[in-house]
Amino acid sequence: MERLMHYVWQYRLLTPADMVTVDGRRISIIDPGRHNTDAGPDFFNAKIKIGERTWAGDVEMHVRASDWHRHHHDSDPAYDSVVLHVVDCDDAPISRRNGEIIPQMVMRCSPEFHRRYDMLVGRSDIDLPCAPEIPAIHPLHLRDWITALSYERAYAKADRLIAHLERYTGDWEQTLYVTLARALGFSINSEPMERMALSLPLHFLRKHSDSLTAIEALMFGQAGLLPCSPDPDGTARPQPTGDPYIDSLVREYVFLAHKFSLRPVTSPGWKMGRMRPQNLPYRRIALLAAMVAGDFRIVRRLLSAKCPDEAIELMRMPLTGYWSNRFSFGAASERSFETMSRASATVLVINVAIPLMIAYGMRHGDDALTGRAFEWLTTLPPESNSIVSTFSAAGISARDAFTSQALIQLRREYCEKHACLLCRIGHRLLAARAKR
Template identity: 65%
Template sequence: MERLMQYVWQHRLLVQTDLVTVDGRKVSVIDPGRLNTDAGPDFFNAKVKIGEHLWVGDVEVHVRASDWHRHHHDSDKSYDSVVLHVVDKDDAQICRSNGEVIPQMQMACSPEFHIRYHELVDRADIDLPCARELPALTPLHLTDWLTSLAYERIYSKADHIEELMKQYAGDWEQTCYVILARALGFGTNSEPMERLAMSLPLHFLRKHSDSEAAIEALLFGQGGFLEKAPKCDPYVELLEREHKFFAHKFSLKPLQPLGWKMARMRPHNFPHRRIALLARLVATDSRLVRRIVEAENIEELRAIFSEPLTGYWATHFTFGPGSERTYECLSRSSVDILLINVAVPLMMAYGTMHGDEALCSRAVELLHEIPAESNSIVTLFMNAGIPCKNAFTSQALIHLRRNYCQTRKCLYCRLGHRLLAIRARRN
């Protein structure tokens, strides 16, 4: 409740004509002040007019006026700068440490506001409680917020790449290898793929780039797939021999179970072919980062991740019996997801760190060229009347859902703020 009151004060959602102190003096809020997240009064440097006098100082917010004494503010000199005490219940008179009475005001806010706040927040992580009201928002407010969210997501991914760069001593190829492995997990197996890549550094795998089978043996062996593979399969026997040799030579220790997920998954999405593609890209492309940042158009980028699988994995989804026909490794939509999660953030991070604004702009333009992702989050918002034509918007919606809805931060969402502000001002 107190946090909600702070929000109302901070964003000036009060009914200004109704503001009076408990002793009847009119209050006008010139500046609500700056929210303080540390010790001390809730808002610094506020400006409020009380009666005929302008006060400049701090503002403290409490549910009950008696909380002032309960929190021992009456004996704390850091609260002597408070010029207005904002409360929900006026159950006590409050004073500074020298005994001087502090003006006090009850919050004049619509009862509907508190109800609507809980209607939004209590179910925000389950469904979309604001869905029916979203179409009423103006396109300008919606577009402005989605644009901010898209950039927020792009920069957060770029920041993650910069952190990896520090971890790998500025090695762009190693960083790209790790984020590529994670992206190839396509959400379901992202964590195991990333942990597998981190356990086998790129420079180690590239020492054996003359043998794609050796790289596959290392990845499948460390990933725990060879233990349950059929022993009568000649390809499996080859990988086991290779892995046993490298494990002995380099003292490789088996990883803890990585938690691979394959239940209720179509064979095309099994991690085996994703690992095989990772091995192929490692074996055949030693300049992946340069190819990405120097690509002149979207088709060049798609070609990087559309590398066909040959040999065993051209006809297999897992170890064991294969098929008579060959299959492409990734669909066009899957390739586009790799562009979204690998190429775009890599271009943004590279452009930012090298001061290349043109490359940063290309990264953003790329998202506008890629069709919108098809997933439950995008569908949820589209059913609520929000159009989504490209990946720039779908990335914004994913960021909105994961970082605001599911964390119940409706107060910090511009859409939620606008809907709540309407209720706060109603009489």
């Protein structure tokens, strides 16, 4: 409730008739102040007029006026600067430590406004309760919000990449290796893929870059996907399977794990059920191993790519040998499969190449590179997933990846987090209701 009160105050959604103190003095907001999300009053440095007198100070809000005493604000010097107490229920007078009575106002919102707020926020993570009213929002407002969301998501990904870069003291290749591993998990297995890569630094793999078997053994072993049993001291012990390829990986991993004092990731959390065979983690790990083997110098190749198609082809490295016709350990198929569909490779470009370009551009002051990254987003096709479909049904169609990324950001960071008050769509719908 207090969050709703903060929202109404911050955006001045009260009608003049409701702006009055409990003792009958008229109130007008000159400046609502700065919203404070830390300790202390809810709004700093507000400027308001109460009766004929103008006040500059802080504003505090509670559902019940008696919460002022329940929270011990009456003995806290941080609240001596409060010039107005806004409440939903006026059940007690309040005062500063010196005994001065603080003006109090009851915030009245229409029952319809409360209903709309509860309807939007209460179900926003389940469905799209605002869908029926989206078509009524002016296209210009929607376009501005889509643009802001797409930039927000792109820079959030770049910031995550830069955080890894700082962790690895400026090693772009190690940073991209972890970023690529996470992206290859395609949301469902992104966390286990990243944990596997974090447990297996790139410089370990480079010591054996001339042996694909060694790299595959290290990755599958650290991922906990090889049949090994731990000895009492924690070291891996082979469990023969009768499959020459798997047994060779196990032997190699046991040797290398002892050499580098490695331990498999604990409870990696791989998800295998109800997914297409090509999305199983075995083949994704095999692709990552193939990209690392030989010479993992992909950063420069991605940064120098002239168009998205070049980057897409870098992500579609062919798999040979054992993995040319398998999706997991076991029997081979009668035919070979492409390593990755163009649609999946496009998603990798969106989640790896474009954040790399933005992060690199930010670090080196290369605005042209950053601009090129966003141009790529406008030329790449949109992702095809349930989020994009949901918004399309509500009237917001995605014609390119720039828009689909915005819709994913909207769903993940606003709808699913019940942040309708921070969403420009929710704000417009609620503000319109508050003023009726």
